[in-house]
Amino acid sequence: MKKVFLTIALAATLFLSSCIGSFNLTKKCYLWNQSIGDKWINELVFIGLNILPVYDICVFADVVVLNLIEFWTGNNPVSLQSGVVNTEKGEYLVEANENGYTITKGDETVQFINENGVWYMSNGTQKVEMFQYVDDTHVCLNLGETTTVVELSQAGVDNFRAQLAR
Numbered sequence: 001m002k003k004v005f006l007t008i009a010l011a012a013t014l015f016l017s018s019c020i021g022s023f024n025l026t027k028k029c030y031l032w033n034q035s036i037g038d039k040w041i042n043e044l045v046f047i048g049l050n051i052l053p054v055y056d057i058c059v060f061a062d063v064v065v066l067n068l069i070e071f072w073t074g075n076n077p078v079s080l081q082s083g084v085v086n087t088e089k090g091e092y093l094v095e096a097n098e099n100g101y102t103i104t105k106g107d108e109t110v111q112f113i114n115e116n117g118v119w120y121m122s123n124g125t126q127k128v129e130m131f132q133y134v135d136d137t138h139v140c141l142n143l144g145e146t147t148t149v150v151e152l153s154q155a156g157v158d159n160f161r162a163q164l165a166r
Helices: 002-017 024-035 039-051 054-073 154-165
Strands: 083-087 090-097 100-105 108-115 118-122 127-135 138-142 147-151
Touching: 024 039, 024 054, 039 054, 147 154
Parallel strands: none
Antiparallel strands: 083 090, 090 100, 100 108, 108 118, 118 127, 127 138, 138 147
């Protein structure tokens, strides 16, 4: 009887929430596996994580708990991303928090802060408005003395770049 109840509860959780979710826990596990070595070590660890059922547990936790939380609250508890990013201009430490991101390179630190849908950039002494969401598909960019609305699509970005080139 307990098994039947559990099966019905899980089915209700999946079907009544209508949430596919972002599967951030599973993605983090996969990205961690990719970061530990070359392709041979990654493959061995991948096989080990499947034998131990780490991936199965991650998917189960995403489906049953985390994606449901994401559906009802709009935030996935595992969505914050932190780590080191290597570029041709150097190595940057990116730290996520509940209000945005902090990016550090050497002695320089820049914060990107989200306050009620408005994103600011701060270097510790100055705080400058960057953009705010107009709706799900547009942002209003602050260009200093003017602002412009940009569509969040490749065409919108291309159009904005063409305007800047003039």
